[in-house]
Amino acid sequence: MMPIIVNLDVMMAKRKISSNELAERVGITAANLSVLKTGKAKAVRFSTLDKICEALDCQPGDILEWEKTE
Amino acid sequence: MWNKTRSLMLSRILAAAFSAFLVMLAFFVPFIAEWLTEVSDGMGLIGGSLYIPSMIIMYICDALGIWAIVELHILLHNITKEKIFVPQNTACLRGISWACMLAGCAFAVLGLWRFLSIMPAFAAVMFGLVMRVLKNVFEEAVEIKSENDFTI
Numbered sequence: 501m502m503p504i505i506v507n508l509d510v511m512m513a514k515r516k517i518s519s520n521e522l523a524e525r526v527g528i529t530a531a532n533l534s535v536l537k538t539g540k541a542k543a544v545r546f547s548t549l550d551k552i553c554e555a556l557d558c559q560p561g562d563i564l565e566w567e568k569t570e
Numbered sequence: 571m572w573n574k575t576r577s578l579m580l581s582r583i584l585a586a587a588f589s590a591f592l593v594m595l596a597f598f599v600p601f602i603a604e605w606l607t608e609v610s611d612g613m614g615l616i617g618g619s620l621y622i623p624s625m626i627i628m629y630i631c632d633a634l635g636i637w638a639i640v641e642l643h644i645l646l647h648n649i650t651k652e653k654i655f656v657p658q659n660t661a662c663l664r665g666i667s668w669a670c671m672l673a674g675c676a677f678a679v680l681g682l683w684r685f686l687s688i689m690p691a692f693a694a695v696m697f698g699l700v701m702r703v704l705k706n707v708f709e710e711a712v713e714i715k716s717e718n719d720f721t722i
Binding site: 528532533535541542543544545548 | 716
């Protein structure tokens, strides 16, 4: 289990933005955004993170969270 | 002009021809064993006729060969469908590797009757080892591809 948690859903709800709209603004497919939201992604490019932060007007730490695992 | 598609087609034709050869071989094993017993001249730890042991080993190797060729067909089919770095292909390479290793062991057993059988045993084990290393490389490539696919 990946110790990095993606809180994209929370941030999207706060900004009241839909998946399709965010995907369009970031320039990725809705399917890839779904992979990111469900925590299936293995890596995120800095360029993608930059666009997501810009679109949601937030910091990377608002989207990504590290959880200690045993 | 020679290209990737034609090369793949040639591989599939050769694999199909070899499959047919292996199936045909199963019907002629007693005759080949009889011929081998007549022409074979060499030393071994166990004396006596070579007929029964060579027949058993040939049946075992034929079955292992059919197993390997089935795995090869699956591998070629996946490559044709452009499914290259998938876990199923790694499993196919593992299967081929084990088939070669086991065939090598079978020939090594035949070496008890004829020391000369150690040579094909060595070749089969060596080929199995090469396939095993290829399987390891493939396994790593599947992992890298998976990471690449899930990089957003």
